[in-house]
Amino acid sequence: MTTRPRSGRHFLQIPGPTNVPDRILRAMDRPTIDHRGPEFARLAAGILEDLKPVFRTSDPVVIYPSSGTGAWEAALVNTLSPGDPVLMVETGHFATLWCDMARRLGLEVELLPGDWRHGVDPDQIEARMAEDRGHQIKAVCVVHNETSTGVTSRIPEVRKAIDRAGHSALFMVDTISSLASIDYRQDEWGVDVTVGGSQKGLMLPPGLGFNALSGKALAAAKSARLPKSYWDWQPMLSANAKGVFPYTPATNLLYGLRESLSMLQEQGLEQVFGRHARHAEATRRAVRTWGLELLCLDPREYSSSLTAALAPETLDADALRAAILERYDLSLGNGLGKLAGRVFRIGHLGDFNDLMLAGTLSGIEMGLKQLGVPIPASGVAAALDHLSAPERAHQRRASAA
């Protein structure tokens, strides 16, 4: 709890849940309707259709009243059987949690070790899959954007690696912190199950989980034997075809989702991705100018959703975050798992603009100064230079990148 009286808006710059725009808040502020009535059926049909372009798929998308963790579980229990070998990659905290879940569900997970500073290595995947001549591995599960590290894996290259090995395993991708923030294409990239959540790029409160399902995933579901009930795709798909859900849906969150999809349609996904990339670049410039190190080591894997920065050796990152929250009412993401106390994470995804970024970076710069961290120059000034560069300079930089 903060102790100061507050005025003005809180800055919620954790990498999700993100700031919920007023338009979405207002859309949800309506009476809950009969979820078996005609008005709901129209709402559901529109949403289920309009979600598809966000995943860049023509396949069905199912929506659970759940957090992202539920959508992880749904992906696994619908497609796999007890003891099935699964390949995962330790890109960070969330990949590790997904692996722990898969093991608890009775899957034989092989977790390729990682340093939490790189994404999935396509060559490593190719080598491992080529070794598996009998196609024992039933699924490759990776996190597109590791929210704990600010590293985005190159999913099309991972797909190509699996194809080069000639392997038939399912490919499942967690897009919880990349969906509607970073380019993602389920169909073109040959992904079988995409896992998503409401509380990040979709600008909604937490509470909705998504699975987008390829034909191959639906075929695998026919023989999958892991126990499932609530997460079962089949009753969901059958009910959805009639404009209903197999249980009470999160109706007011669906009002919010309707508005979110309309906002994304109005803005255009390409513009949304471009805005995220531009804010991410400005943030990285600020971090470097403060003399701090980015956690992500490979520029090809920089995340547009968030930036994780290493705190100076002498500073506990959580003490910095606490000071910034207390004095400037700005929430930053903490270091998760083995990064606890060592990094702070700046969320720049969702409903966000240049001045919100300027305010966020100003809060961090003031916090660093307040704690006596020597900063060589103003990171805020470096970010503002980037943000205020003439449009054409941005285009040049983007095409050179």
Ligand SMILES: Cc1ncc(COP(=O)(O)O)c(C=O)c1O
């Ligand atoms: C990449 C990623 N995967 C999975 C999760 C888990 O989602 P949830 O906390 O909504 O259950 C998160 C949460 O932040 C995440 O960032």
